[in-house]
Amino acid sequence: MATFDDPYDPSKPLSRLGCSCGRHASQADHEVDHGADTSSGSEARLTRVVQGAIMRALFPDDLTRRNFLRAVGTSTAMAAVAAFLPVGLATEALAASGPLEKTDLKVGFIPITCATPIIMAHPMGFYAKQGLNVEVVKTAGWAVIRDKTLNKEYDAAHMLSPMPLAITLGAGSTPIPYTMPAVENVNGQAITLAMKHKDRRDPKQWKGFKLAVPFDYSMHNYLLRYYLAEAGLDPDTDVQIRAVPPPEMVANLRADNIDGFLAPDPVNQRAVYDGVGFIHLLSKEIWDRHPCCAFAASKAFVTEMPNTYAALLRAIVESTAYASKPENRKQIAEAIAPANYLNQPVTVLEQVLTGTFADGLGNVRKVPDRVDFDPFPWESFAVWILTQMKRWGQIKGEVDYAAVARQVFLATDAGRLMAEAGLAVPAATSKGFSVMGKPFDPAQPDAYLASFAIKRTG
Amino acid sequence: MNVSLNVRAAVLSVGILVLFLAAWYAATTGSGPVAPMDPEYAKLMGLTATQGKSAMPGPLDVAATLWGHLRDPFYVRGTNDVGLGIQLGHSVLRVAGGYLLAVLVAVPGGFLIGMSPLMSRALDPFIQVMKPISPLAWMPLALYTIKDSGKSAIFVIFICSLWPMLINTAFGVANTRKEWLNVARTLEVGTLRRAFLVILPAAAPTILTGMRISIGIAWLVIVAAEMLVGGTGIGYFVWNEWNNLSITNVITAILVIGLVGMILDQALARVARLVTFPE
Numbered sequence: 001m002a003t004f005d006d007p008y009d010p011s012k013p014l015s016r017l018g019c020s021c022g023r024h025a026s027q028a029d030h031e032v033d034h035g036a037d038t039s040s041g042s043e044a045r046l047t048r049v050v051q052g053a054i055m056r057a058l059f060p061d062d063l064t065r066r067n068f069l070r071a072v073g074t075s076t077a078m079a080a081v082a083a084f085l086p087v088g089l090a091t092e093a094l095a096a097s098g099p100l101e102k103t104d105l106k107v108g109f110i111p112i113t114c115a116t117p118i119i120m121a122h123p124m125g126f127y128a129k130q131g132l133n134v135e136v137v138k139t140a141g142w143a144v145i146r147d148k149t150l151n152k153e154y155d156a157a158h159m160l161s162p163m164p165l166a167i168t169l170g171a172g173s174t175p176i177p178y179t180m181p182a183v184e185n186v187n188g189q190a191i192t193l194a195m196k197h198k199d200r201r202d203p204k205q206w207k208g209f210k211l212a213v214p215f216d217y218s219m220h221n222y223l224l225r226y227y228l229a230e231a232g233l234d235p236d237t238d239v240q241i242r243a244v245p246p247p248e249m250v251a252n253l254r255a256d257n258i259d260g261f262l263a264p265d266p267v268n269q270r271a272v273y274d275g276v277g278f279i280h281l282l283s284k285e286i287w288d289r290h291p292c293c294a295f296a297a298s299k300a301f302v303t304e305m306p307n308t309y310a311a312l313l314r315a316i317v318e319s320t321a322y323a324s325k326p327e328n329r330k331q332i333a334e335a336i337a338p339a340n341y342l343n344q345p346v347t348v349l350e351q352v353l354t355g356t357f358a359d360g361l362g363n364v365r366k367v368p369d370r371v372d373f374d375p376f377p378w379e380s381f382a383v384w385i386l387t388q389m390k391r392w393g394q395i396k397g398e399v400d401y402a403a404v405a406r407q408v409f410l411a412t413d414a415g416r417l418m419a420e421a422g423l424a425v426p427a428a429t430s431k432g433f434s435v436m437g438k439p440f441d442p443a444q445p446d447a448y449l450a451s452f453a454i455k456r457t458g
Numbered sequence: 459m460n461v462s463l464n465v466r467a468a469v470l471s472v473g474i475l476v477l478f479l480a481a482w483y484a485a486t487t488g489s490g491p492v493a494p495m496d497p498e499y500a501k502l503m504g505l506t507a508t509q510g511k512s513a514m515p516g517p518l519d520v521a522a523t524l525w526g527h528l529r530d531p532f533y534v535r536g537t538n539d540v541g542l543g544i545q546l547g548h549s550v551l552r553v554a555g556g557y558l559l560a561v562l563v564a565v566p567g568g569f570l571i572g573m574s575p576l577m578s579r580a581l582d583p584f585i586q587v588m589k590p591i592s593p594l595a596w597m598p599l600a601l602y603t604i605k606d607s608g609k610s611a612i613f614v615i616f617i618c619s620l621w622p623m624l625i626n627t628a629f630g631v632a633n634t635r636k637e638w639l640n641v642a643r644t645l646e647v648g649t650l651r652r653a654f655l656v657i658l659p660a661a662a663p664t665i666l667t668g669m670r671i672s673i674g675i676a677w678l679v680i681v682a683a684e685m686l687v688g689g690t691g692i693g694y695f696v697w698n699e700w701n702n703l704s705i706t707n708v709i710t711a712i713l714v715i716g717l718v719g720m721i722l723d724q725a726l727a728r729v730a731r732l733v734t735f736p737e
Contacts (some may be wrong), residue, residue: 111701138538140688142699144601151605247701273504274703340536343702350504358502362495 114293188371278360393456517605556615626668630661
């Protein structure tokens with residue numbers, strides 16, 4: 001189910017595979033055929049995001065939700081849930097129109113396409129619409145963006161989704177409660193290799209490679225390590241993985257300093273554009289719809305300035321909704337290409353955002369969901385990230401996966417409210433995802449971790 | 459003879475420049491091998507890949523870019539895209555801030571060390587350890603403790619331009635000619651008067667040499683520091699254009715950085731000439 005769909009519609013699945021009737025490739029096609037009204041106002045959309053979040057938390061298992069809705073009827077279900085859960089309140093909190101505590105905000109970003117919703121909200125007026133005067137400031141690297149956010153120079157910032165978890169846990173920095181109210185993008189990364197390796201497409205042949213990732217605490221690092229480990233390579237001993245800031249990656253690849261990288265776009269497409277490398281694998285082929293970058297703010301900002309926070313989050317959610325529509329992508333590419341934002345040729349960004357791209361080997365590939373934008377911060381994402389942090393020795397000892405995930409990824413604690421109200425809480429077991437075909441069960445993180453042959457845990 | 463030496467040197471300089479530009483031009487005009495490409499695919503690729511155009515710009519490209527920047531140095535097209543003149547202004551202001559702070563600390567500090575053998579011995583190990591530390595090594599520490607990226611950049615300038623001035627001042631003060639000090643003592647000149655009227659003029663040329671070395675270092679450091687913290691300044695400009703793999707703009711920035719560095723150095727050289735005295 002798309003984040004912006006009606007979660008009370010029993011005909012719609014919560015997953016994205018196919019449509020509700022099963023005859024269309026996607027729910028969008030289904031709705032075009034059935035003439036459904038997909039255009040809805042921003043208020044309605046916000047309500048849906050909140051309701052969707054609650055329904056997901058209540059019914060992690062899609063089948064349970066649909067059966068429940070069919071059994072009791074949609075209106076009864078809505079009334080029942082509304083009686084126990086403050087759907088209206090939650091929506092109001094997000095749509096709060098109280099006086100803004102602060103209107104001049106600074107939001108930091110790294111110039112990569114993951115930050116699209118944060119960046120485009122500036123030239124396309126999503127911040128202004130909320131009465132905010134936001135300055136989007138380009139920042140040189142992840143460590144700097146972390147420090148500037150911790151220093152309160154930025155009110156909120158674009159971060160890699162593992163970073164708020166790492167900051168909260170105090171891995172690589174002092175522990176400070178951090179929140180991640182929205183994911184920016186899903187997919188949108190790729191493994192790019194130097195042209196000279198175009199005949200070595202099997203990762204088993206990559207022994208001794210020097211590979212780059214943007215940051216130690218990044219999805220890129222975990223996905224690359226996962227991919228290599230699945231091929232039987234130990235990412236710590238068989239290859240060298242180093243952290244290289246994205247803008248330096250193409251230059252290093254050209255200089256033959258590294259053999260390849262798992263990097264955010266536009267770096268991959270830029271390497272192809274300049275004839276330096278080819279796209280070996282899109283990250284969606286490792287884990288389809290994995291989260292990547294996030295919109296993060298300190299817990300202090302969230303609690304001290306609730307109205308400003310709500311307005312900012314509203315702008316980001318609206319902007320993300322706009323970016324999630326394929327027909328808007330060309331316009332967005334043009335809006336974020338100038339030197340003030342990404343500073344890249346428009347054609348490179350268009351290829352990244354529309355998914356019709358040159359792969360560097362002479363083929364034009366069409367992958368419309370090469371990158372997509374979806375703001376919902378699933379807690380199971382956080383749990384997976386935590387298992388990988390533990391797998392590679394970034395965090396030691398016992399981790400209360402679920403608690404940290406909930407604290408950081410601000411999804412609703414609807415399950416707890418349900419239990420207090422005496423309702424049966426469905427066991428959150430089957431709502432997982434698969435990474436390279438291996439299913440992940442967020443309720444069993446330790447078992448998942450133990451199932452890997454290559455790991456750094458003692 | 460003197461005039462003719464200048465003329466000959468100028469001719470040689472121009473000759474070297476022309477030779478360098480010609481070699482640069484020749485090295486970048488050639489086009490590399492081009493693989494045949496499907497037109498639909500070629501549309502998605504850059505010039506380097508489709509026409510074998512060298513990724514390195516020629517002197518003409520750089521001249522055109524430089525002219526573009528010089529024609530409109532003060533534009534503002536948003537927070538992250540302002541003219542080269544404004545970027546340079548940010549950098550010069552930061553250097554000035556850090557450098558002046560360093561002067562305020564280094565000159566009195568150098569006097570203290572130079573006039574007291576005890577302090578000189580006691581502080582020497584610290585100075586020797588602090589002196590060779592790279593500016594970039596200070597940056598994470600500064601960001602963490604000062605909690606402000608602008609002030610951190612100024613702090614890094616300060617800490618890096620401090621040592622040459624401190625050491626040179628101490629050296630100049632310690633090596634004031636004994637005769638002059640003895641004359642002052644004979645005339646029963648007070649410590650303060652001795653410091654300002656005898657030692658300061660005597661040590662001034664050495665102090666100025668230290669200040670000249672320091673300004674050079676400060677200007678070197680600012681580019682690195684701004685590349686690291688970003689936001690504004692000429693270092694940020696280089697980083698931003700690197701991000702876009704625009705070598706043309708990077709070379710333009712290198713030229714401008716060199717020119718500004720030379721102006722700063724020459725300005726201090728002028729001041730140094732004012733305080734130099736014949737022995």
